Amino acid sequence: MRPQKINLALTPTPVEEFDLEGEKIFIKRDDLTELLASGNKIRKLEYFFFKAKEEKCEKVVTCGGIQSNHARATAYLSRKLGFKPVLFLRGESEKPYDGNLFLNYLFDAEIHFVNSEQYKKIDTIMEEYKNYCEKRGERVIVIPEGGSDEIGLWGYVDALFEMENFIIEKKIDSIFCAVGSGGTYAGLFLGAKLLGLNLKICGILVTRNKEYFTKKIKNILERTIEKYNLPVKFDSTEFILYENYIGEGYAIPYNEEIELIKKLSKKGIILDPVYTGKAFHGFLKEKKNFNNSLFLHTGGIFSVFAFKEYF
Numbered sequence: 001m002r003p004q005k006i007n008l009a010l011t012p013t014p015v016e017e018f019d020l021e022g023e024k025i026f027i028k029r030d031d032l033t034e035l036l037a038s039g040n041k042i043r044k045l046e047y048f049f050f051k052a053k054e055e056k057c058e059k060v061v062t063c064g065g066i067q068s069n070h071a072r073a074t075a076y077l078s079r080k081l082g083f084k085p086v087l088f089l090r091g092e093s094e095k096p097y098d099g100n101l102f103l104n105y106l107f108d109a110e111i112h113f114v115n116s117e118q119y120k121k122i123d124t125i126m127e128e129y130k131n132y133c134e135k136r137g138e139r140v141i142v143i144p145e146g147g148s149d150e151i152g153l154w155g156y157v158d159a160l161f162e163m164e165n166f167i168i169e170k171k172i173d174s175i176f177c178a179v180g181s182g183g184t185y186a187g188l189f190l191g192a193k194l195l196g197l198n199l200k201i202c203g204i205l206v207t208r209n210k211e212y213f214t215k216k217i218k219n220i221l222e223r224t225i226e227k228y229n230l231p232v233k234f235d236s237t238e239f240i241l242y243e244n245y246i247g248e249g250y251a252i253p254y255n256e257e258i259e260l261i262k263k264l265s266k267k268g269i270i271l272d273p274v275y276t277g278k279a280f281h282g283f284l285k286e287k288k289n290f291n292n293s294l295f296l297h298t299g300g301i302f303s304v305f306a307f308k309e310y311f
Ligand SMILES: Cc1ncc(COP(=O)(O)O)c(C=O)c1O
Pocket: 039, 040, 068, 069, 070, 146, 148, 178, 179, 180, 181, 182, 183, 184, 185, 272, 275, 276, 298, 299, 300
């Protein structure tokens, strides 16, 4: 048993083969899942919006960084499907409004800026907001950071299932992805387990550290296995997480990454400075440990505009 969803993403997304200085590279193009909801979040949001419709919600509430792709995809899909988007964004309103933040204003999302200290309690803040609205008779769904929980992870179980034949045919032994809130990683990991594939899921952290994500991903998986009564056993020592590609911190790009983004652009692939640029950098360094790896491009194109000065 698994939760229900509505179909929103343009799937299956293609896996393309590129030649990068003589090296053969496979890229799963989840940057092509949609236009305004492009990237990995739409696959998770298919499940949350089903729930929002079923529970007859008026408002969809979520959170993230100022340039959060998840917040932008949620705001857009809310408007498309007739909900009012409410965003709690970490940081201060930056000017000029650019990238995802600009789009959030165009979608006329209700935006609340919170500082880093407040953001540590973001789940409580969103819950309090929900209670406040409900007292006024409004139905609200709260989607956690990055849509990473026992509902959202199913989006990446789906993505893994979508790749099953390709993985078997091409003898793919490892998939690399960015880790920002852990749901994509958890979904891919669970998908591989459910299909019984001998596949390593490799996560390149773009924030926090390995200890934090080991705990978080383990927790999401345990809750999912219990809730949906899945015949799956795992040990967190099976997680392959790299914490040495973060650089100075979340959303702080570094030179090697920017140069790589420029290089890939010449192939017609746009990586973003917050997630996929760092993840691709890690992928190129770490894939030597495997025989045949695939990179999952999780999107993020709009944030490029907010980082123009780095280019
Ligand atoms: C473009 C992009 N790639 C990767 C990620 C990481 O995915 P997850 O939050 O599921 O770890 C995110 C969001 O955090 C993202 O916006």
